[in-house]
Amino acid sequence: MNETAIGLKHEELKRAFDRSFQEAPVERDHELAHLLVVRIGTARFALRVSDLAGLARAQSVMAVPAADSTLLGLAGLKGRLVAVYSLAAMIGSAALTTEPERWFVLCRAEDRIALAFTTAEGTMMVPSSELCPVSPGAPPHATDAIGTGGSQLWLLNVSSIAAAIVQSTERAG
Amino acid sequence: MIDENLYQYFKIEAREIVADLSRDLLGLEKGSEGAEPIARLLRQAHTLKGAARVVRLPRIAEIAHAMEDVLTPYRESSAAVTKEVIGHLLQQVDIISSEIRTLDPSLPPGAEARPVTFEPFERIRVDLAEMDALLSGVSETAVQLDGMRREIEAVKRVEERLAELEEQLNSASATTPHWREAIEEMRVSLQHSRQSLATRADNTDREIAEVRGNIDRLRLLSASLLFPALERAVRDAAETLGKEVGFETSGREQRLESHVLTALGEALSHLMRNAVAHGIESPQERRAHGKPVCGEIRLKIDRHADRILFTCSDDGRGIDVEAVRRAAVNRGALSAVRAAELPADRALDLIFSPGVTTSDSVSEVAGRGIGLDVVRTVANRIKGRVTVRTELGKGTSIELEVPLSLSSVRAVLLGADDILIWVPLEAVNCALRLDPEAVVSLAGRESLVFDGHAIPFLRLAETMRRPLKSDADSAPRLAAIVWAGVDLLAIGVDRVIRTNEVIVHPLPAVAGSIPVLAGAVFDAQGNPQLVLNPEALLKAIHTVSAERPPQRQIPRILVIDDSLTSRVLVQSILETAGYKIDLAVSGEDAIAKARARRYDLFVCDVEMPGMNGFEFVARTREYDYLIGIPSILITSRAGDDDRRRGAEAGARAYIVKGEFDQDSLIETVRMLVG
Numbered sequence: 001m002n003e004t005a006i007g008l009k010h011e012e013l014k015r016a017f018d019r020s021f022q023e024a025p026v027e028r029d030h031e032l033a034h035l036l037v038v039r040i041g042t043a044r045f046a047l048r049v050s051d052l053a054g055l056a057r058a059q060s061v062m063a064v065p066a067a068d069s070t071l072l073g074l075a076g077l078k079g080r081l082v083a084v085y086s087l088a089a090m091i092g093s094a095a096l097t098t099e100p101e102r103w104f105v106l107c108r109a110e111d112r113i114a115l116a117f118t119t120a121e122g123t124m125m126v127p128s129s130e131l132c133p134v135s136p137g138a139p140p141h142a143t144d145a146i147g148t149g150g151s152q153l154w155l156l157n158v159s160s161i162a163a164a165i166v167q168s169t170e171r172a173g
Numbered sequence: 174m175i176d177e178n179l180y181q182y183f184k185i186e187a188r189e190i191v192a193d194l195s196r197d198l199l200g201l202e203k204g205s206e207g208a209e210p211i212a213r214l215l216r217q218a219h220t221l222k223g224a225a226r227v228v229r230l231p232r233i234a235e236i237a238h239a240m241e242d243v244l245t246p247y248r249e250s251s252a253a254v255t256k257e258v259i260g261h262l263l264q265q266v267d268i269i270s271s272e273i274r275t276l277d278p279s280l281p282p283g284a285e286a287r288p289v290t291f292e293p294f295e296r297i298r299v300d301l302a303e304m305d306a307l308l309s310g311v312s313e314t315a316v317q318l319d320g321m322r323r324e325i326e327a328v329k330r331v332e333e334r335l336a337e338l339e340e341q342l343n344s345a346s347a348t349t350p351h352w353r354e355a356i357e358e359m360r361v362s363l364q365h366s367r368q369s370l371a372t373r374a375d376n377t378d379r380e381i382a383e384v385r386g387n388i389d390r391l392r393l394l395s396a397s398l399l400f401p402a403l404e405r406a407v408r409d410a411a412e413t414l415g416k417e418v419g420f421e422t423s424g425r426e427q428r429l430e431s432h433v434l435t436a437l438g439e440a441l442s443h444l445m446r447n448a449v450a451h452g453i454e455s456p457q458e459r460r461a462h463g464k465p466v467c468g469e470i471r472l473k474i475d476r477h478a479d480r481i482l483f484t485c486s487d488d489g490r491g492i493d494v495e496a497v498r499r500a501a502v503n504r505g506a507l508s509a510v511r512a513a514e515l516p517a518d519r520a521l522d523l524i525f526s527p528g529v530t531t532s533d534s535v536s537e538v539a540g541r542g543i544g545l546d547v548v549r550t551v552a553n554r555i556k557g558r559v560t561v562r563t564e565l566g567k568g569t570s571i572e573l574e575v576p577l578s579l580s581s582v583r584a585v586l587l588g589a590d591d592i593l594i595w596v597p598l599e600a601v602n603c604a605l606r607l608d609p610e611a612v613v614s615l616a617g618r619e620s621l622v623f624d625g626h627a628i629p630f631l632r633l634a635e636t637m638r639r640p641l642k643s644d645a646d647s648a649p650r651l652a653a654i655v656w657a658g659v660d661l662l663a664i665g666v667d668r669v670i671r672t673n674e675v676i677v678h679p680l681p682a683v684a685g686s687i688p689v690l691a692g693a694v695f696d697a698q699g700n701p702q703l704v705l706n707p708e709a710l711l712k713a714i715h716t717v718s719a720e721r722p723p724q725r726q727i728p729r730i731l732v733i734d735d736s737l738t739s740r741v742l743v744q745s746i747l748e749t750a751g752y753k754i755d756l757a758v759s760g761e762d763a764i765a766k767a768r769a770r771r772y773d774l775f776v777c778d779v780e781m782p783g784m785n786g787f788e789f790v791a792r793t794r795e796y797d798y799l800i801g802i803p804s805i806l807i808t809s810r811a812g813d814d815d816r817r818r819g820a821e822a823g824a825r826a827y828i829v830k831g832e833f834d835q836d837s838l839i840e841t842v843r844m845l846v847g
Contacts, residue, residue: 060700064680065638066687074684076699083684112681169685 031128035146035155037121040088041099044153046146049123051158053106058084058116068168072101072116082106083165087115090161091139107162115161131155180276183228187273190221194240194266196401199408202259211247211254214262218244221269233272236265260412263405303391310384317377324366324373331359331366382697389676390428390581396474397425399438406442407470410449417467418453420445424474427481428581433555437483437575440551444485444571445470447545452489452569462566464488477708481577486570492563494520501526521561525549548573580677584694584704586670587653589633595675595694595704602654602661604669609648610770612665618714621663623654629714632665636689636710637703657711664705677704689713728773728846729753733763733789734807735781743776743807743838750839752846760784764792767799773846776838777824779808779815790822803845807838 035046036055056077061084063073070089074081084104088094101116131144134154138145141161142154194217201210222237240262247254338355404420411418429437453459453468460466473484498512501523512520525545548571552559557575584595612619612630620627632649634640649665677692678701688709693701730752734740744754755772757763759781767775775793779786786806793799803825808815811829819827826841 059698062693062701062703063637063639064684064687064703065636065689066685068685071684074680074693074701074703076695076701079695079699081678081681081693081701083681110683112683165683169683 032125033128033131033155035124035126036105037124037153038087038103038105038117039119039121040093040101040117043093044121045087045091045117046124046126046153046155047105047158048155051108053108053111055103055105055120056114058102058104061116070165075104075114077106077114080112082112082114084114084116085161085165087117087156087161090115090164091141091156093139105158107158109159110162110166113162113165115158180228183224183230184273184276186224187221187233187269190217190224191266191270191273192401193217194221195263195405198259198263198266199401199404201254202256202408211244215241215244215248230272230276233269236269236272240265263409303387307384307387307391310380310387314377314380314384317373317380320373321370321377324369327362327366331362334359378697385695385697385699386674386676390674392430393428393581393676394431394434395425396427396429396434397422398434399441400425400472402438403441403445403472406445407449410446411453414450415455416449416453417456418449419467419469421469421471422473423471427474427476429481429577433481433575433577436551436555437573440548440573441472441483441485443545443547444573445472448485448487448489448569451492452487454490458490476577476580476582477574480574481580483573483575484570485573486568488568491565491567491569492521492524492561493565494563497521497523521563524561525559576679577677580692581674582677582704583672584675584677585653585672586702587633587664587666587668588670589649589665589667592633592637592639593670593702594633594637595677595702596653596655596664596707597691597704598672600656600707602656604651604653604666607649607652607665621652623652623661623663626661628654628661628663629711630663630665631710631714636664636705655705655707657707660711662707662711662714675704727751727753729755729770730774730776730842730846731755731757731763731766731772732776733757733760733781733786734778735759736778739778739807746835746838747776747842750842752842760786760789760792763789764796764799767793767802771798772802774842775802775804776842777804777806779806779810779819787818787822790819790824794823805838805841805845 034049036049036052037044037046039045054077059075059077061073061075064071070085072084072086075084076082086094086101088101099118101118103118103120104114104116105120107113107115126146131146134142134145138154139156141157141164143157143160144155146153146155194214197210197214197217201214218237218240222234222241225231225233225237243258243262244254334355338352338359341352341355400422403422407418407420410416448470449468453470454462454464456466459468468487468489470485470487473486475482475484494517498515498520501507501520502509502512504526506523506526507515512523515523525548549559551557552573552575555575557573560572560574561569562572563569583598585598585601586593586595588594607621612621613627614620615627619630621630622628630652649667651666651669652663653666653669654661654663675694677694679692680687680690689706691704691706693703696702730747732740732743732747732754733756734743735758740756740758744756748754755766755770757766760777761784763775763777764784766772775789777786777789784792786808790804790806793802793804804823805826805828806819806824807828807830808819809830816827825845828838828841
């Protein structure tokens with residue numbers, strides 16, 4: 001891209017930015033759910049971005065001598081210790097994958113809990129009207145289903161998973 | 174209008190001067206002599222006066238000026254400052270403290286500042302030496318990075334050289350012989366750069382880890398910051414009640430996080446006042462009981478793994494448990510029947526209940542039954558624990574144990590395979606080279622004989638609940654002998670890596686309870702390494718042993734035969750059957766070998782030069798170290814007399830070579846040693 005083209009693009013972006021302040025807010029006929037799509041083995045799940053305090057590529061996870069098999073270990077994130085739990089194990093789907101869980105999200109409700117999964121695929125905006133109630137047989141902590149058939153995703157409630165972990169550690173503690 | 178920032182700075186400086194004034198006045202009262210303490214007090218009062226004038230706080234300036242007036246005559250005089258004068262000056266210091274607290278913007282105008290003993294430790298003062306260490310670490314990291322940049326330049330030059338070479342090879346001059354030299358030059362250069370970059374990366378790692386540790390350490394405050402105010406609490410309480418009390422402290426080297434220190438300051442000052450009011454007797458009473466007139470209160474601070482223990486003890490009258498029961502019943506805390514049923518230690522715990530006091534009167538120091546209630550409340554707030562021990566006529570000791578959120582500890586890093594773990598150095602007794610044979614099975618658990626005692630032995634992998642590797646290469650080469658409370662245990666490791674001062678972070682509560690870990694340390698990359706809690710590990714060992722199927726100890730057999738062929742034949746049969754075999758060429762050789770090592774079985778030829786098989790077996794019933802070890806005789810003598818002689822000597826089986834078959838030998842051996 002030459003200097004002239006860059007200048008034109010810059011001007012276009014500047015105008016668009018200014019216009020966004022000048023124009024009346026667009027009326028939305030439906031709310032959008034901002035979701036993070038993650039993969040566990042070959043299965044895909046969605047998490048609400050508003051439930052998350054962060055997304056990170058898994059550093060080295062130090063295994064600990066804990067009785068709870070869902071606890072993968074400890075990791076350091078920005079100078080804090082976080083407990084890394086297997087998302088697959090938490091939703092009773094540990095059998096879905098033998099691949100290493102290389103990514104994790106931090107729970108907003110309890111930011112010392114990290115949930116690890118195979119990979120993060122990206123984010124998506126979905127109209128709330130497209131979220132369907134879960135059918136029997138949905139994994140634990142699934143609140144909604146998105147899409148149908150082979151492309152169906154389960155929307156997982158991260159806060160509920162964090163609450164289950166806290167409850168379990170308090171009971172054991 | 175004074176700038177709020179200026180007040181902020183004044184408050185910091187004034188609080189420090191007040192702490193120094195208190196400390197030096199108490200020192201003077203204890204007998205500090207010479208002109209220096211007076212000169213120092215004058216300097217402090219003068220500095221405070223000047224600073225107070227700058228921020229237009231005339232009341233503080235006037236009090237400081239008045240203190241100077243009181244102290245000045247003593248500067249040139251040899252007269253000692255009297256106790257009354259010191260008392261008066263300490264009161265002035267209290268008034269200044271009160272004035273400083275009214276500067277707190279959170280207080281409504283005209284409100285009285287709450288009289289608190291402890292100011293929250295919200296700011297830290299950093300020693301220049303600590304800051305220098307931090308800067309030096311950062312500078313060293315920068316040096317390493319500079320070196321890396323130079324190496325990157327060198328790699329760049331190699332790339333340029335490579336481009337030149339490529340050009341040459343593409344041109345007609347490709348036939349020239351210089352390309353070999355050029356490639357060699359590049360090879361050497363790249364090798365040098367790689368090694369240099371690797372070394373510098375390691376150095377940078379180390380430096381960053383050091384800087385990180387130093388920064389963490391700056392967050393911790395010395396426990397000694399509590400001492401001046403506590404000493405003052407003891408002194409004031411003693412003066413009010415007309416008692417003589419000495420105050421001793423130990424453990425000033427312990428460092429704690431500020432919120433723990435602030436909370437404990439309040440609790441400990443209550444303990445001190447209670448000790449003076451209820452523990453230490455009046456001078457007359459002490460004299461009557463043959464005790465020194467001056468009572469003694471000690472505050473001892475110790476660290477145990479991830480907890481810190483404050484022990485406040487006095488040599489006073491002790492606590493009358495029956496009086497505590499009565500006080501609790503009078504207060505309505507429980508029924509008389511229930512109080513009578515309580516065991517003594519539980520009854521003693523009632524002193525921490527609100528309103529329970531054994532004191533007949535209420536003084537301005539204690540007696541309302543509030544102080545110890547506060548101690549328990551504070552302990553609960555910071556997830557601590559309070560315990561009390563007492564002996565009538567001898568004294569009382571109250572322990573306040575609190576978990577540490579961050580602590581600085583000297584520790585040693587141990588490794589086995591890919592497992593690394595830090596062990597607090599104070600818990601390490603020694604490390605020794607491990608003879609695998611010294612590990613024995615006792616009551617289904619592996620033990621190591623150390624210093625004449627069998628102590629529990631665990632491989633590092635077991636402490637971390639990792640699967641054990643069975644190959645010989647992964648067998649531990651060293652044993653770290655570690656104190657677990659008053660007991661010892663041995664941990665099998667491959668290597669002792671280094672010792673360091675490390676900052677231990679608590680495990681997040683959401684990781685659940687993992688008692689064998691005291692916390693975690695961050696490495697240079699910010700990844701956690703675990704810190705062992707040996708005491709908890711020892712407690713867990715019984716569980717670990719119960720969970721682990723007992724490992725079969727492979728019996729070790731000594732084969733004794735003067736014939737090489739027979740020896741090797743028996744050896745191969747028994748080794749194939751899974752036994753460990755040693756060989757001896759004679760009875761005498763066997764005795765010497767059995768003295769050095771414990772065997773499970775002897776398989777012995779009868780006809781040998783020197784000591785024959787019958788004699789050898791007979792000896793096994795005579796020597797302490799051989800008693801109980803079964804023997805099998807293998808011989809070509811098939812006569813009944815020989816069999817009887819063998820039985821009389823003590824052989825458990827008699828195998829005739831002519832009847833010999835492998836299966837019967839193995840079956841006999843299994844019958845005897847499993």
